[in-house]
Amino acid sequence: MTRSSSAERKIDVSWVTDTESATRRFQVFTERQLEQIPQLEKLSDEQRFTMRVVANVLPFRVNRYVIDELIDWDNIPDDPMFQLTFPQKEMLSPEQYERMADLLRRSDDKAEIRELANEIRQELNPHPAGQREMNVPLLDSERLDGIQHKYRETVLFFPSQGQTCHAYCTFCFRWAQFIGDKELRFSANEASKLHRYLQTHTEVSDLLMTGGDPMVMKTKHLEGYLRPLLGPQFSHIHNIRIGTKAISFWPYRFISDPDAEGLLELLRELVARGKQVAIMAHFNHWKELSTPAAQEAIRRIRETGAIIRSQSPLIAHINDDADVWAKMWRLQNNLGVYPYYMFVERDTGAKRYFEVPLYRAWEIYRDAMKQVSGLARTARGPSMSAGPGKVEVQGVSEVNGEKVFVLRFIQGRDPEWVQRPFFAKYDPEATWLHQLQPAFGEEKFFFQKQYEAMCEEAMRQTD
Ligand SMILES: *Cc1c(COP(=O)(O)O)cnc(C)c1O
Ligand code: SF4
Secondary structure, eight states: OOOOOHHHHSOOOTTOOOTTOOOOOOOEEEGGGGGGOGGGGGSOHHHHHHHHHHHTTSOOEEEHHIIIIIOOGGGTTTOHHHHHHSOOGGGSOHHHHHHHHHHHHHOOOHHHHHHHHHHHHHTTOSSGGGHHHHHOOEETTEEOTTEEEEETTEEEEOOGGGSSOSSOOTTOTTGGGGSSOOOOOOOTTHHHHHHHHHHHOTTOOEEEEOSSOGGGSOHHHHHHHHGGGGSGGGTTOOEEEEEEOHHHHOGGGGTTSTTHHHHHHHHHHHHHTTOEEEEEEEOOSGGGGOSHHHHHHHHHHHHTTOEEEEEEEEOTTTTOSHHHHHHHHHHHHHHTEEEEEEEEOOSSTTHHHHOOOHHHHHHHHHHHHHTSOGGGOOOEEEEEEOSSEEEEEEEEEEETTEEEEEEEEEEESSGGGBTOEEEEEOOTTOOSGGGOOBSTTOSSOTTHHHHHHHHHHHHHHHO
16 A cells, blocks of 8 residues: 555645634544444445454554544545554454454344453553553652653653543554543542652653543643642752644643643643643554644644644554655644654564564654654654663664674663664564664674663562
């Protein structure tokens, strides 16, 4: 499948509908409402059945804004926004697909379907890189489950009310949390735990609110987490980052939702009182930045003094094309959004469908960088968020006749690793760090022994 037709590359505004209506109601569709999406009537019964099969295994959630204003229904199934949100047959192996299809053809027993779905999910590496076990910190010897502290300066916080999204990306590496146990309990003292942890860790300068999408939360909940950080005991927390895909999936969060004004007011106050507020926006494709609503959301956020930085994985069928990245970065530059990271897609879920070899990822990165102004060349990558740290593929080179990958740590579990170049044997098929071998006949990468010791230590603590 190619996504480089000229028709797709130019911004076509004909699909922008009815932007005057100021108030939008959020209307969501999950696998149970697939049949109610009017645009799907154009598809054959066979195509709709295929979607049902996959949506019974992988999470599916989409909303009216995405359906009406992002997806070009004259260009499906190739349309990147359709690929971003709708299930595709090849996301499962032929064998997995047939097992579920066969069951759905002969049964509508919910328990039986759920059991098979769970079996297949277990085959899809639902919890990559042991993130959960290794990075959960302790406070007075109690595990703080909504917090991850991997890199010295930055604490990740997963507020329980923010563990869903306005729509789901088909490639999401957090997909496993969207299925099964959806009733994430709200614990009343969650905010106070976060605050106690931050107060005692003065080495931390950054709080990163993440999810899911923290912007699905009501403003009043966000305030409960963030406003206390204005107190003098948190003067070491200089940067408040909020990860979100709301500008893409529900820009009305910043425009016409009942508490949109309150949200902007909160950002404005944090900035006015000395915090750097960074909205870490997730954009995969320029199309997401092209609607009047998305551009209005960006304008409103910037007007508060908050900065918008952007990050995205590189994903086959959605954005594995240098021109798409170049156009996206250029548009971001025009709108005042700073490109921050290009990620390598993680080894989980429908990886078989989305993965791009590392050498190819680097080529796309390079070909995109070549095309844009220096001001838009601010994204680092392609970067793998792996166990030892964020590892960037700096390029492919040759040393003493041996073809190698040149790599470096952008972030390391030990800050001493940061910015040290290292080398791996070139492998045109490798898609992730664990598939790489050290170059020059060396037995291990420089960090490997230390990292293995860290893993053993973490295992001892969780036992
Ligand atoms: C990426 C990441 C961060 C933030 O790293 P920066 O390079 O400062 O953006 C923090 N914690 C974890 C676990 C991460 O993966
Ligand atoms: S917005 Fe982020 S967390 Fe939500 S589905 Fe997409 S990738 Fe996953």
